[in-house]
Amino acid sequence: MALQHFGWFLGAGFGVQGWGDPTYGIGYDWKQPPVYQDAARVFEAAGLDLFIIEDGVTVPDTYGGTAEVNLRDARFVPKHDPLPLVPYLLSATERLGIVPTLSASFYEPFTAARLLATLQHFAGGRLGFNVVTSGSDIAAQNYGLDKQIDHDLRYDRAQEWVDVVRKLWRSWEPDAILQDTANGVFADFEKVHTIDHRGEFFQVRGPLNTAPLASEPVMVQAGASGRGQAFAGQNSDVILQLASTPERMRSYRDSIRAVAAEAGRDPDDLKVLFVVNPIVTANDEESAAVRARRSQLTQAAIDEALQGVSYLSGVDFKTFDLDAPLPELTTNSNQGTLDNFVKSAPAGSTLREILQARANKDGLAVIGTADQIADHLGELSDEVGGDGFLFTGQVHPAHVHRTLDPLVPALRRRGLLRDELGDGGLRANLTDF
Numbered sequence: 001m002a003l004q005h006f007g008w009f010l011g012a013g014f015g016v017q018g019w020g021d022p023t024y025g026i027g028y029d030w031k032q033p034p035v036y037q038d039a040a041r042v043f044e045a046a047g048l049d050l051f052i053i054e055d056g057v058t059v060p061d062t063y064g065g066t067a068e069v070n071l072r073d074a075r076f077v078p079k080h081d082p083l084p085l086v087p088y089l090l091s092a093t094e095r096l097g098i099v100p101t102l103s104a105s106f107y108e109p110f111t112a113a114r115l116l117a118t119l120q121h122f123a124g125g126r127l128g129f130n131v132v133t134s135g136s137d138i139a140a141q142n143y144g145l146d147k148q149i150d151h152d153l154r155y156d157r158a159q160e161w162v163d164v165v166r167k168l169w170r171s172w173e174p175d176a177i178l179q180d181t182a183n184g185v186f187a188d189f190e191k192v193h194t195i196d197h198r199g200e201f202f203q204v205r206g207p208l209n210t211a212p213l214a215s216e217p218v219m220v221q222a223g224a225s226g227r228g229q230a231f232a233g234q235n236s237d238v239i240l241q242l243a244s245t246p247e248r249m250r251s252y253r254d255s256i257r258a259v260a261a262e263a264g265r266d267p268d269d270l271k272v273l274f275v276v277n278p279i280v281t282a283n284d285e286e287s288a289a290v291r292a293r294r295s296q297l298t299q300a301a302i303d304e305a306l307q308g309v310s311y312l313s314g315v316d317f318k319t320f321d322l323d324a325p326l327p328e329l330t331t332n333s334n335q336g337t338l339d340n341f342v343k344s345a346p347a348g349s350t351l352r353e354i355l356q357a358r359a360n361k362d363g364l365a366v367i368g369t370a371d372q373i374a375d376h377l378g379e380l381s382d383e384v385g386g387d388g389f390l391f392t393g394q395v396h397p398a399h400v401h402r403t404l405d406p407l408v409p410a411l412r413r414r415g416l417l418r419d420e421l422g423d424g425g426l427r428a429n430l431t432d433f
């Protein structure tokens with residue numbers, strides 16, 4: 001067992017935390033920063049490297065062609081913009097990496113480069129950004145398009161976007177600012193350059209008008225399809241990924257590392273972090289009760305699962321007969337998510353069988369006592385050869401403490417979790433080991 005990197009992926013984004021839980025809303029307002037600041041402080045004390053905040057730009061209405069379930073159950077909506085939350089999280093912490101999600105499809109590269117550079121100056125090297133391409137047509141329709149551009153082309157465009165953002169960050173030489181009061185020279189004009197980018201998708205003159213960066217924000221990505229992996233493998237510092245079995249984790253990691261090597265990178269510069277949902281129980285009886293509850297395919301559980309996969313894949317799963325084999329499906333949206341879902345059960349399975357298989361396997365959930373979960377994560381890291389894990393879940397303090405208070409010491413006893421974060425910024429912490 002070796003030291004692992006850990007983080008927290010806030011899958012609900014800057015949105016409703018814990019709707020449906022008995023603790024919902026007690027002592028906090030999800031629309032205000034304190035609940036996220038409190039969580040960030042706990043993550044930092046726990047030694048987690050980074051806090052990633054999901055984002056999306058729609059009121060999802062794919063499931064059944066209506067937003068009813070999403071609005072009724074507060075699933076993926078309402079959701080606030082994570083970028084204005086970042087300074088609050090930075091001010092609550094000193095070492096934790098803060099990673100908002102940003103859409104390469106809808107932010108102009110100049111706007112993104114400027115925003116992220118400004119935030120990185122506040123962050124002192126602790127900023128990351130999760131780059132997404134926003135696959136759904138309803139998102140595209142909020143930005144003047146009739147439909148989202150084709151999947152692979154979207155990644156081609158995102159590649160050029162990343163190139164432009166990085167060129168802008170490098171448009172000032174690191175020592176361009178002199179602040180030479182004796183000679184009256186603030187900045188050396190010969191060290192600030194236009195980028196004159198004229199590509200297939202963007203035309204950007206530059207230079208950026210923010211001050212140069214001591215370190216560029218850490219890029220995070222979750223591409224899973226062939227084209228998505230090529231994009232992530234070529235550009236990303238951190239990959240966040242969903243995979244429900246050790247075999248899939250291993251094969252994903254091998255594949256993305258090979259892509260990175262082909263792109264001329266050292267694969268060890270790329271940290272692949274798998275999302276897990278730890279459900280900490282007091283004993284085996286409680287674990288059995290949790291498993292029994294989660295494996296029941298109630299209508300609420302069916303709606304919950306299907307609205308989620310409909311949202312993420314852009315395919316309306318309400319249109320399929322639960323008891324007929326699922327037809328062959330393709331999507332222009334998140335291909336990896338759809339593939340993972342469909343392959344949860346043998347080919348030819350009905351939708352109900354797929355849902356049941358996922359419920360029985362508990363998906364990303366790891367249910368057990370803190371020691372059992374820590375053992376499991378240790379074994380998983382040995383088997384997958386992975387770099388670490390992202391815990392997921394809402395950030396109501398009751399949930400955060402219920403999870404991390406027992407789990408952190410159990411992970412530390414096994415040498416899996418560091419005692420404390422270094423103070424050199426997110427990139428330095430990620431490359432410590």
Ligand SMILES: Cc1cc2nc3c(=O)[nH]c(=O)nc-3n(C[C@H](O)[C@H](O)[C@H](O)COP(=O)(O)O)c2cc1C
Nearest residue numbers: 054055101132134222223224225228242334335336
């Ligand atoms: C763990 C995880 C987190 C993600 N977070 C977001 C997000 O915050 N916003 C978003 O629009 N897409 C998000 N995605 C979607 C990915 O950015 C990407 O589009 C998806 O993995 C599909 O890529 P593929 O078509 O290459 O398989 C996430 C995906 C995964 C697996």
